[in-house]
Amino acid sequence: MTRWLDVEVGTDDIDLNTLPQNLALLDLHNDNEFKLLIGDFGRGEDGPKLKVFKGAMQISDTVLPDLPLGVVGFYISETVPRSVPIIAVAYSSCVFMYRNLKLFYKYYLPSIELSMCEMEVWKQLTNPINHNIDAIKPLIDSLKAIPHETLTPQSQDILTLTPEQRLEYLENNAELPSRNNAEIVCINTLKMHSIDKYSVSCVVIATEDGDVILLEPQTFSQLCQAKICGVKKTPFQMITTGLYSVDYRITIATREKSVCILKRDWPEGRILFNTDDHIIAIEVITADSSVMVICADHSMACYSKKGKKQWCLTLEHRPVAMTLVPVLHLGVTLTGVALASGHVHLYDGKARRDTVFVRGGCVGVGARASVRWQGAEGHCVCERCLTVEHHDASASGSPGVTLTGVALASGHVHLYDGKARRDTVFVRDVVSVMKFGQLGQEEHVLIIITGGGNLMLKILKRTADFSAHAAGVEMAPSALTGQKPWLIPKKSKLFLEQSVRERENATLMHKTFQHELNRLRLLAATTLLEAHKKSDNSVGIGPMESMRLTAEVEGLGPVFRVTLMIENNSKDKAVIGLSILFHVHTVNYKVSNPYIKVPLLSPGGKLKFPTKIEEVFDDNISPDVLFRPVTGQGGERSLIKVLLLKEGKKTPVLAATVQMPPTDPMMLPFDKMQAIAGIEEKEDSNWTNKT
Amino acid sequence: MGLLDKLSVWLGRGRAEVTVLVLGLDNSGKSTLLQALRPPDARAPPQHAAPTVGQTQEHFTSGGVAFSAWDVSGAPRHRALWERHYRRAHAVIFVVDSADHLRLVVAREELELLLAHPDMFGRRVPLLVFANKHDAPHALAPMQVAAALGLERITDKPWHICASCALSGAGLADGVAWLARQLRDAHLPHAHT
DSSP states (O other), rough: OSSSEOOOOOOOTTOOOOOOGGGEEEESSSOOOOEEEEEESSSSTOEEEEEETTTEEEEEEOOSSSOSSSEEBSSSOSSOOOOEEEEEESSSSSEEEEEETTEEEEEEOBOOOOHHHHHHHHHHHSGGGSSSHHHHHHHHHHHHHOOOOOOOOSHHHHHHHHHHHHHHHHHOOOOOOOOOOOEEEEEEEESSOOOOOOSSSEEEEETTOOOSEOOOOOOOEEEEEEESSOOOOOOEEEEEEETTTEEEEEEETTTTTTEEEEEETBBBBBBEEEESEEEEEEEEEEOOOOOOEEEEEEEEEOOOOSSSSEEEEESSSOOEEEEEEEEETTEEEEEEETTTEEEEEEEETTTTEEEEEEOOOOOHHHHEEEEEEEETTTEETTTTTTHHHHHHHHHHHHOOOOEEEOTTTTSSSEEEETEEEEEEEOOHHHHHHHEEEEEETTTEEEEEEESSSSSSEEEEOOTOOOSHHOOOOOHHHHHTTTSSSSOOOOOOOHHHHHHHHHHTHHHHHHHHHHHHHHHHHHHHHHHHHHHHHOOOBOOOGGTTEEEEEEEEEEEEEEEEEEEEEEOOOOSSSOOOOOEEEEEEEETTEEEEEOEEEEEOOOOTTTEEEEEEEEOOOOOOOGGGGGGGHHHOGGGGGEEEEEEEEEEEEESOOOOEEEEEEOOGGGGHHHHHHHHHTTTTOOOOOOGGGGO | OOOOHHHHHHHHTTTEOOOOOEEETTTTTTTHHHHHSSSSGOOOOOOOOOOOOOOOEEEEEEETTEEEEEEOOOOOOGGGGGGGTTTOSSEEEEEEETTOOOHHHHHHHHHHHHHHHHTTTTTOOOEEEEEEEETTTTTOOOOHHHHHHGGGOSSSEEEEEEEBBBBBBHHHHHHHHHHHHHHHTTTTTTTTT
């Protein structure tokens, strides 16, 4: 189940060739409809252009004077109603500001003054008197004495030439070196006073020499300037966080495998950390200022804001691009990493949450599939197809052929002549630029520009869920191989004390334990012996194991109803030839039916035998008998033994002892009570006739 | 048909008012469309419509059927509330901005979620789709919108699509008349003949 909705982009004339920094999402016309701005390098003879997309549709096209190095949009005032945003496009050493797509300001980087020595040398070099090899040599040596970095490109050039070439060079262009302009490498914006989406921002520029310049939003004059690092570093990507007037951090990736950090009021930045291989892209998580880095050695790492390495993942393929995917309503900020294999992985921290496969440019090729080939002329209508050469060849062989190209979702393009397939081309396309943000009125749009120049738009579904259980992506390999450390709780003080005690008193503890164990065994043996003596077991043993005998006593007395229940728990065996025998002292109890023959008991069967038992009282009865539960001295008198016998066996199968409850004194005939109470009365035998 | 529906038909024979749900993405023109459907005397002076928050109720009559229309906010965070209204709806009006090519897929996704919801699935609720803003540049034709929304796959509900322009009111009467006809046939056999 995918979490993304694919937008169909009519790609017939979209051919983009750009870099991540040249993408900007901007509410260009102040209508709350975000446009996609792309600074396009163009291909072939097409020059660089600034293209504006509304949704998937290109709505404007502005020719740029030079190759764009970065496109950013920002606001320069907070008037109500909102003013239109300014677009800043960086070129080699200048930044052009556009309002309503019209150029209105040009900012040039401050030029660097030439050193006096170099100027002096050049004055002599340009003098025609010195135009011979002998005269040049000492001058060149003095040029060599000046540090190489501070020289102008012209001086650097002349040092690389041979003496003869130098002479020729000087004779042809006898000019003093021009001013040395720094080159811009990246551009970004930094919010001034508020993190609001439409608040005023200033432009931040980083140069080839490692300078960072902040421009005032109103006048575009220099606010402040700083070096990114003490040693020479060349920045190539810059990410700003924080506010200019409060506190800000500029995180800069350099070409020298290190990431530098520049904070407010620092005259010079410092190295945050170094990586093992060349950095491809960095991103800064706003929540905790941690830095995500993808490197050329297939690694993706996270560093804390102090520069400490938090974790590192090894990716399956070479990473190409990275973008942050903040999904605010779910409270997560994912990191999207595009790989050279055509996959885009979304990570939450180091856990992978989703994978999107950028199929061989199927969107673009699919749209172009209906392009009909003009076989007779031998060229196709679509110039940008990957199969042009091939097609020319086949067409020239058989003039008049019209091939039909069909692009499949698998990334294959089949070329058909009628219904016969002539060729198959596999179009593999990978992400070249990726950006996530608001486009049009949709907040969560992933914009992908593929290496082939296609534009892909993917909208995050409203119902998308990136929580761990819903991710549906296999666990990280480290968790599978069990490299995850065990959760071992810390040793508490109590635990330590106990272990010391155990070590000191080991013998005593062992003895005590053995002693207790023996006592337990003795108790068990005694209980077993006692049970054997009484042969009191309601559960059978041996072949009669499945028999159970239980008894239930009802009534207040002196006549009780004892119900015996015999169960056959066996699943497949029936029992026959059983009988029940009551074993009672005739002085105490009288049983109405002391011997019961039990019929056949089917497997799982259960039979009930109610029997009447009457307590017998003789004349000199002790009152204790009636108060058994109170005094606890009923003794042997109140017990009835029930034996379950089997034909042909000498020992009973089961035996149960039933403790009879005392007869309620109120149920005794009055005269008997009198007798018990010791009053001289004639014996009345009425009660004995009772049944 | 649920008990509530039967009850409302039984009780509402005198009033004959049906509940219709007006859904669609934000900025598709739901509130403006309902504004245009009001009787002319009750119509507010034309103004810039602010996004609806929560929901509002509108009443209008067409084809002898009195409608009580629920205008529900279409903002992404409010779309989860749509399903609260499904149970009591007799009909659904789905408004699509036919000039917003980018979000047609989003509209399709929301429509699919609506049709698959347990309170909607299998009920014969008439679905009227307005391909709104048909006068805007680059607007798609109603048939293209229908194809983009995958309407042809709906089998359990009668559906109809028509182009409209909520600002001028063009096309609205046509669509609502279809809806009134559907509702009269299904729900109110005794009210009007």
